[in-house]
Each structure stands twice: as structure tokens, then as C-alpha cells.
Amino acid sequence: MAFDPLLLVYALPLAGIWAVWTFAARRRSAKAREVLEDNRQAGLMEPNSLHPVIDPAKCLGCASCVRACPEKKILGVIDGKAALIEPTMCVGHGACATACPTQAITLVFGTATRGVDIPLLSPEFETSVPGVYIAGELGGMGLIKNAIEQGRQAIAAAAAQARRIAVGDPALDVVIVGCGPAGIAASLGAMEAGLRFVTIDQSSLGGTVAHFPRGKVVMTAPAKLPLIGEVRFGEISKERLLAFWEDVLARTGLKPQFEEQVTQVERTGDLFEVVTSRGRYRTRTVLLAIGRRGTPRPLGVPGEEQSKVLYRLIDPEQYAGQRVLVVGGGDSALEAAAQLADQPGTQVTLSYRGQAFQRARAKNRDRVAALIADGTMTALMGSQVRSIGTEAIELETEQGLLSLPNDSVIVCAGGLLPTQFLHQIGIEVETKFGTV
Numbered sequence: 001m002a003f004d005p006l007l008l009v010y011a012l013p014l015a016g017i018w019a020v021w022t023f024a025a026r027r028r029s030a031k032a033r034e035v036l037e038d039n040r041q042a043g044l045m046e047p048n049s050l051h052p053v054i055d056p057a058k059c060l061g062c063a064s065c066v067r068a069c070p071e072k073k074i075l076g077v078i079d080g081k082a083a084l085i086e087p088t089m090c091v092g093h094g095a096c097a098t099a100c101p102t103q104a105i106t107l108v109f110g111t112a113t114r115g116v117d118i119p120l121l122s123p124e125f126e127t128s129v130p131g132v133y134i135a136g137e138l139g140g141m142g143l144i145k146n147a148i149e150q151g152r153q154a155i156a157a158a159a160a161q162a163r164r165i166a167v168g169d170p171a172l173d174v175v176i177v178g179c180g181p182a183g184i185a186a187s188l189g190a191m192e193a194g195l196r197f198v199t200i201d202q203s204s205l206g207g208t209v210a211h212f213p214r215g216k217v218v219m220t221a222p223a224k225l226p227l228i229g230e231v232r233f234g235e236i237s238k239e240r241l242l243a244f245w246e247d248v249l250a251r252t253g254l255k256p257q258f259e260e261q262v263t264q265v266e267r268t269g270d271l272f273e274v275v276t277s278r279g280r281y282r283t284r285t286v287l288l289a290i291g292r293r294g295t296p297r298p299l300g301v302p303g304e305e306q307s308k309v310l311y312r313l314i315d316p317e318q319y320a321g322q323r324v325l326v327v328g329g330g331d332s333a334l335e336a337a338a339q340l341a342d343q344p345g346t347q348v349t350l351s352y353r354g355q356a357f358q359r360a361r362a363k364n365r366d367r368v369a370a371l372i373a374d375g376t377m378t379a380l381m382g383s384q385v386r387s388i389g390t391e392a393i394e395l396e397t398e399q400g401l402l403s404l405p406n407d408s409v410i411v412c413a414g415g416l417l418p419t420q421f422l423h424q425i426g427i428e429v430e431t432k433f434g435t436v
């Protein structure tokens, strides 16, 4: 058969498109592999909560999951197969599983190497300790919409239970622990039901969202709040969401107690005693809406109680012109130190007890190394804070005790997970190792 030169008119552009597409796919694959390797080396391979597991046999490498993820850059396609390349940043939206055309994605808790404790709950959100309820992310289900929905349902169950116990006793009906989306929804439900209650949060209004970086966009589906009705957030900035919660407080008169930490829940007869950093509350029921992010790990040194010591950097600009000590060697410490070093006139010292920043991503290590090299930041490797004074900090260094003039301290020394708290109360949990 004779060769038809007209075929080239069609074949050449197609070959060109194919070549460009292949080149771009290879580049994306190499980039995704690099991110994954970086996280592997930094030991950042354990997702915090619900996350996707991809079956390579079913995966077509179509990247629908990559595009569907609202957090972006959590998944990538490596050598034609989808992979979870930023495991610690996955927050369990689950959009990847829905978008997969071949059902290659399963959403699971924990991994084979790190189990995740999920409390055993009844359909009414009651734990194995009768009268203690759990709502929101602590129960295993992430996302703001789910937290609101569960807060609403759990408080209804707690209200019914409270009405059955020790009628006539002046104890509270419910203590709500946590003022994130679940705790707020539960508190509004408690108000609506006319319960006697307190809402206590160790930090501030809004829960985990309050600690997101400035301007972070949150995506959330419509949800129904007691006393307020249906709310349609859609895509909303962290600041606007927090302003919404402030407005809810103003409109309803809800007055949570902030900066108060619940340390223990003890049963006394039919009632509970909730022990906090400020006092004790007698109550018929307890609703835990404390999320899964845990409590920042304190340094345990004298002077740490001062207001100049914080456990997260939220607004770097407020530190302009200050002498700031950042404690820690992981990603959050390095990111905080680098952001502070960008502020005009800020003197940043990074204190880490290790000798190298092995538990941080390469991009953060490189950024900090460059800032140290050009003298913008000082790093004290192998150092430990001994005490925090109003004007200076004492550090144990390899050269002996060092006194450092100081205005503020940011401690990024990891967190204490709520698991221990649940065990202490006697709540039964199931440890999931990558199973549904």
C-alpha cells in the first residue's frame, strides 16, 4: 500500500501533543517523587487522621484525585500511579476517594506502623463511660461540617441523659470541653435546650481553625447550627470563619471560658467532677469536643507561664523589632523562625536540643540554613531552655549556661495527643492500623 503524505498532517501534531504531554507528566512525576522522598527522610509519613490508601492495581494514574483534593499538593502521580505524597498534611476531606473513577482509593485511619486510637461510640455518641459523650474530630471523623453535625446530635443525647440523673441536684447538666465547631454547635444546642452548662477551652474560639496560618482558605459544606439555622460557608478564609463564630457568640450570648484546660474527668456517684486548670465542676454529663490535635507539649521550665510564651506562631508581624526565641527542630519551628526572621528588626534565635534538623522538610532546612549563613538568624544546636525570665532566657548550651535577652518565646516542641486523656477517663478505644 502506498504511503499517503496527508497522514503526516494528522500524525505530526498528534505526536507533538503526545510528546509535550509525556514530558509534562514526567516532570510532575519527578516533582511528586521528590516531595515524597523529602517527607520520607524527614519522618513525615504518618497521617494524623482519615487518609487515602491507593490500590495500585486499580489506579489508572488519571490524577482525578490530585485535582479533587481541596488542600492541593497532598497527592501526586508517580510513574503513572497516584500516591499520598504529603501524608501529614492530609485532613481527611475524602474528595479523592469520591473523584476516583475506578474506586482505587479507600479512606482509612492509622498505618501499619502507627495506630490511631478511635474511641468506641454508641450511635448517640456516648462513650464506653456512660454519661461521657464525644463529638467532632476526636471521634475519628474530621471536617467542620461533621463536627457541627455531631456536636448538635451529641448534645441532644447528653440532654436526654442529664434529665434522667440526680434530679434536684444543683450540679450542671453538661460540661462541654472544647470550643471548636463541635463544641460551639453543642453549646448552642445546650442553650436551645435550656441546659445548665459551661463550655471550656484551653485556648480560644474556633478550635483548630484558629491556629491555621493567616489567610488560609477553609472549604466547608452547609451545616445546621442550633439557634442560628443553616449556614453556607463554602470557601471562606480562616479570618472570616472566626469572625462568624464571634458574631454567633454576640448574637446568642454564649460565653465560653477560654484559657482554661480540662485535666481530668472523675466519676463521683451519679455525677462527674471535671477538673480544670482553674477549678472543679460537678456535672451530670460531659461532652468532649477536643479534636485530635492535642495539647502543645510544654517545656516544663520556670517562667513558662508568662504571656510572652506561646506555642504557635499565628501573626509574625506582631513580633517586628523583638528578640524572639523559637524552640524546636521540626517543620513548625523552622517555619516559625523563618517567618519571624522576615520581619523588620526581629532578632531570631532558634534553640534545638538535637544536632541537626532531621525531622524537617528539606525546603525548610535549606531556608533556615540560608538565614543562618547570612546572619539573619542564630541557631543554638544542642541547647535546652532552663528558665524564662521577663527580660532574658537561660539556656544550657554545649559551651555552658547562656543568658539571652528576650521579648518573646515560641515553643514548637510537638503535642501531647488526647489519647492519654481518654485512657485516664476510662474510655475504650479501638486502635486502627490502616483499616477502615
Ligand SMILES: Cc1cc2nc3c(=O)[nH]c(=O)nc-3n(C[C@H](O)[C@H](O)[C@H](O)COP(=O)(O)OP(=O)(O)OC[C@H]3O[C@@H](n4cnc5c(N)ncnc54)[C@H](O)[C@@H]3O)c2cc1C
Pocket (backbone or CB within 6 Å): 070, 091, 135, 136, 137, 138, 141, 142, 143, 144, 145, 147, 177, 178, 179, 180, 181, 182, 183, 200, 201, 202, 203, 204, 205, 206, 207, 208, 209, 212, 217, 218, 219, 220, 221, 260, 261, 262, 263, 289, 290, 291, 292, 293, 294, 295
Ligand atoms: C491544616 C488544616 C486544614 C484544614 N482544612 C479544613 C477545611 O478546609 N475544611 C474542613 O471542613 N476541615 C478542615 N480541617 C479540619 C478541621 O479543622 C477539623 O476537622 C475541625 O476543626 C474539627 O473540629 P472539632 O470541634 O472536633 O475540634 P477542634 O477544631 O480541633 O477543636 C478542639 C478544641 O478543643 C480544645 N481543647 C483540646 N483539649 C482541651 C482540654 N484538655 N481542655 C480544654 N480545651 C481543650 C482546643 O483548644 C480546641 O479549641 C483542617 C485541618 C487542618 C489541620
